[in-house]
Amino acid sequence: xxxxxxxxxxxxxxxxxxxSLCRTLAVLFLVLMILGxxxxxxxxxxxxxxxxxxxxxxxxxxxxxxxLYTEAEKALQSGRLAEAEMLLERALRIEPRNPYYWHxxxxxxxxxxxxxxxxxxxxxxDSLAGKQPQLATRNKELLQQAKxxxxxx
Numbered sequence: 001x002x003x004x005x006x007x008x009x010x011x012x013x014x015x016x017x018x019x020s021l022c023r024t025l026a027v028l029f030l031v032l033m034i035l036g037x038x039x040x041x042x043x044x045x046x047x048x049x050x051x052x053x054x055x056x057x058x059x060x061x062x063x064x065x066x067x068l069y070t071e072a073e074k075a076l077q078s079g080r081l082a083e084a085e086m087l088l089e090r091a092l093r094i095e096p097r098n099p100y101y102w103h104x105x106x107x108x109x110x111x112x113x114x115x116x117x118x119x120x121x122x123x124x125x126d127s128l129a130g131k132q133p134q135l136a137t138r139n140k141e142l143l144q145q146a147k148x149x150x151x152x153x
Contacts, residue, residue, distance in 0.1 A: 126143070
């Protein structure tokens with residue numbers, strides 16, 4: 001019986017080409033790891049809370065913050081919470097003493113399930129509301145809802 005010698009492709013590689021193959025495989029592995037890290041699944045957003053329309057008494061004045069507020073309202077009503085949050089942050093940088101912007105940000109946080117932040121934004125809106133009874137009433141309602149939701153069950 002004749003003995004057959006099995007040839008493996010790796011046996012024919014010289015040390016430099018073996019090193020090159022290992023280096024290529026290592027680079028490929030790193031690229032796949034980086035791309036795999038970029039493809040992490042999104043966290044599911046908590047169920048949306050109630051949509052409270054903006055107080056009827058508020059009509060934003062013209063200017064860059066008013067346009068941002070209007071777009072944020074549209075995003076909030078459409079359920080695009082991250083976009084609404086970003087737009088309101090920009091509006092608040094321009095007009096930080098506007099209680100309606102703070103209240104609307106509290107609504108966004110509530111719908112995101114961030115109840116402690118909702119409470120803080122409601123308190124800020126309340127401190128700026130002054131003599132605006134409709135806003136104060138809506139703000140207190142949202143504050144109570146957030147406090148109730150923030151309690152451990």
